[in-house]
Structures are given as C-alpha cells and as structure tokens.
Amino acid sequence: MLKSSGAMGMATLASRLLGMAREMLYARFMGDGPVAAAFKLAFMVPNLFRRLLGEGALTAAFIPIFKEKERTAGEKEMWHSANAVLSALVIAACAVIGLVLAGISLLLAIESPNAVAVLDAQSPPAWMGTLLPGDANGAWFSAETRLMLQLLRLMFPYMLFVCVAATFMGMLNSRGHFLVPALGATVLNGTLIVTVLLVAPRFGATLDKQIFALAIGVLVAGLAQALYQLPLLAREGFRYRWVSPFRNDTVREVARKMIPGMMGVAAFQLNVVLTQGIAWIVDPKIVASYDYAVRLMEFPQGVIGISLATFLLPTLAGLAAEKRYPDFRATLKEAFGYLVFANLIASVLLVVLAEPIVRLLFEGNEFTPLSTKRAAFALACLAPGLIAFSAVNILARAFYALGDTRTPMMISSFCLTVNVVFVLGLVGAFAQGGLGIANTVSSILNVGLLLYALARKLKFLDLGSLRNDLVPMAASAIVAGELALLTSRFWESSIGHSTIAEKAGAVFVPMAAAGLAYGSLLFWLGNPQIRAFIELLRRKFDQSESE
16 A cells, blocks of 8 residues: 555655645745736636545546446456546537636626626626625626636636546556556646746736736646646556447446545545635635645645545455455555654644745745744644544545545535535635634534444444554654744754745754654554555665665
8 A cells, every 4th residue: 555655656756845835836836916916817717626536536437337347347348448438528528618608708708898788787696796896996896707617718618638547547546557647737837837937927917917828828738738748647558449339338337436436535625625715705805815725734644645535446456356354444544644644744734834944845935924923824724623524535546446425425415505505604804814824624524423433334444453553653743843843943943944045944944853753753652654655665765775
C-alpha cells in the first residue's frame, strides 16, 4: 500500500507543487478582489466535474466494472465496454455543456439594450434579484456577476476534456498504472502556469480583460491532460471505437452507480462550491480569500488522501469480488491508520502556521497583507477538518467497492444540508472563517455517519487496534503543535519576516521542529505507521545501494 500509493503520492506531490506555484502566481497577478472572485467562482463550476469524476464518482463506478470485465470476459470485451462508456460520456457531456452555455448566453443577452426593449422590463424578476444581486444603477446583475458568467461560458467546455481524462485515468489505474495518470495533473498545471506568466499580461491593459487569457488556458490545459495519457493506453491495447451507449448494459450499470456516487465521494468539493455560491451573494470578496485557503488545505489532502483513495478502490474492489472480507477490513484499517498519521500533523501545522504560510506563498503585488490575514483566518478554520475531508474519500470508495453507491449519497446529502445551515448562520459574522467552520463540522459528521453505516454493512470494522494508536498520535500532534507555535513566536519576535528568506524561515523552521518532535515521539511510543514508513525507506535505500 505504501509503495503503490507512495509512488502516486510523489506524482501527486509534483502536481500539487505545480498547482501551488500556479496559485502563487494567480494570487500575485489578481489578488483577492472582485475580478479574482469572478474567475475563481467561474472555474469552480467546471472544476467540480474534475473533482467529481477525475477523483470521484466516474472512476469509483467504472473501475470495479472494468476489472470484472477483464476477469470474466477477457480484454476484448473490457475495451469494448470502455469505448461504450467513453461514447456515453461524450454525449452526456456535450448535452450538459450545450444546455449550460445556452442558459448563460440567455442571461447575458437579457441585459443587452435590445433584449431589455423586447422584454419591456425595467427590473429583474424577484428570483433573479435574489440569486444575482444587481448594482446601484439598477442593472439586472452586478458587473462582477456579468464577468463571472462570461468567464464561466468560456471555461465550461473544460468539463468534457476533464471527464475524458478521468476515464483514461480509471482505465490506467485498473491496468496497474498509477504514476503516469497521476502525473497528468502536472501537465494541466504547467499549461496554466505558462498562461499566467506569458499570455495573460499581453491579453489587455486591465485585469478584467487579462483574466480571459486564464480562462482560455483552462481549456487548453484540460485537452492536454487528456491527450497526455493516450500513448500509455495505446501500449496497453486501447483503441477508441465508437460504440453506441444506448441500451448498453455496462453504460447502464456505470450510470446507475455513478449518479448517486457523485454525492458520496465529492462531499467536500460540493460543500465548497455550494458555500462559495452563498458567499458570492453575501460578499464576493469572501470567495477568493476562502479559495486560496482551500488550495492550501488540498495540498496535503491530495498528496495523502487522494493517493491512498485512488490505490484503494481497485484493491478493495478486487477483495470484495473475491469475498475476502477479512482482508478488506484489514486493508481499510491500514489505510485509515496511514491517513490519520500523516494528515494529523499536517492539520495541526496548517492551523498554527496559517498566517506565515499564506504570507510566504501568496503575499506580493496584488495580494496585500490584509489579503493574507483574510486567507489565513479561513485556513485556520478549515484545516481542523483535513482528516475528515480525506477520510470521506476513503470510506466512500469502500462502499463503492462493495457495490453500494446509495449509502454515501444519502449521508452526503444530509451533511450538505447541515453545511448550508451552518454557512447561513456563520458567514455573516465570520465571513470566510464561517465557511471553513461549516465545512469542517459537516465533514466530521459525514465521516462519523459513513463509519457507522460501513460497520453495519460489514458487521464490524475491526478498528480496535487503530483506536489504540489514535491516542499517542493525538498527544504527539499536540506537543508538536505547541512546539511549532513557540518556535514561530520566537522567530517573529527575534527575526521577523521582512525578506523572503525570513518568511521562509518563519514557516519551515517551526515546521521542521514540529515534524521532528512528532516523528520522534511516535517512534518512541512504538507507533506502527511510522515504523512501517521507516522500513519502506530502509528497503528503498538498501535497493538503491545494491544497484
């Protein structure tokens, strides 16, 4: 597990590092003002499909079926089924894109002088005034909302490319390839970095014009990510052929499992989009600052949680197909242990060092010290839920491996409702911090309900030994967090953060001290997760020495 997910984790780390570099450039280029908020909210909508499909429901539904076809019907039927799913995906994605683009175009046309004259309307319908608040001049919706809709119209076709890339990724994972598809996101992020550095500054004189270059870059990046995986698929024997998806049993089964699965595996991402939509209505400035916090929190979540979850789905699906339920429970427990071990210290450090981290990565040019405080506050409220956000992905995949997509959907739907209630109650008083608190609470509730439901489904989960490991891990994380806080305060009082080197030291010196304390304490206490990790490193070192 550590070897496979670790290789993917390294690929994901490379992608996340590039993604963080992209966000750093975005922050300095557009800050956290209205234009940044419009771009980020517009990008969230098609990007949600990447979260739902690339790291979620499509692969969760498709991989077990793909693996089963390989075992029972052979490779020819397996590739035939894959082509049927791809054909269905293209039809469905194009239909959704067409409807969304038509709806956006209608909304944008309504406010044109000719449209207003034809409609003989001086004010918007009541429902539109609520969803799309207007400006002081009585426009149907504000300039920020018009910009957001224009950007969304340009970027939304990205969902087609990313859905195809997600299917390719699932096929390669099923064939035992994890590293190459995980590196696909580096292609995407690399393209976006080139766009913000070289294209956007030449795209116009003002930010509201230059921002459209970033939207075009999203489309190009999505296409590049899909094409990047084709050579390896071809070597595996894949050739795309149109297969009518209508009345196809595989397509019907994937759709039946995938539709409810969207809610189960992407609860966190759905929470973010939903809460950001509410924040846009309350104050668009909240959107950008909270999104920067989400990106920081997603760094350890992606490297650790998503890598483990991606490895687990085909593994658990194979164990479930062979009815090896003791091994199923043991594998799930082991994954949960590694997840808590790695994400617990990451969560503590993101809370304690929120402001130094945001200052180091984002502050400069358009991203002001006040922007730093807003994003850091959001991060400190969001980071306590890091383990829960990652655990939802793992637990949902356990259900999917068992062929159950309904249970995670029901639980996530309930938790989404709870999340909305908390957001509505907290966003007015705590702004972006309220969004972080709401998402943390609803995700912890989601994990608790998923654990309860999975225990009932498997009769028991056999997590007793893991519970015994949690106490020393939590105690070690608290000690490490206190050490990080003291070290950070000493650094600020004696050195400060005037230069880039001082800013880096304010982050990495407390982080290194805390990490060393955490690892040392757990090793002294005999923690099995850190001992397994050290053993893996020792084997890798011995292997490199022998070569």
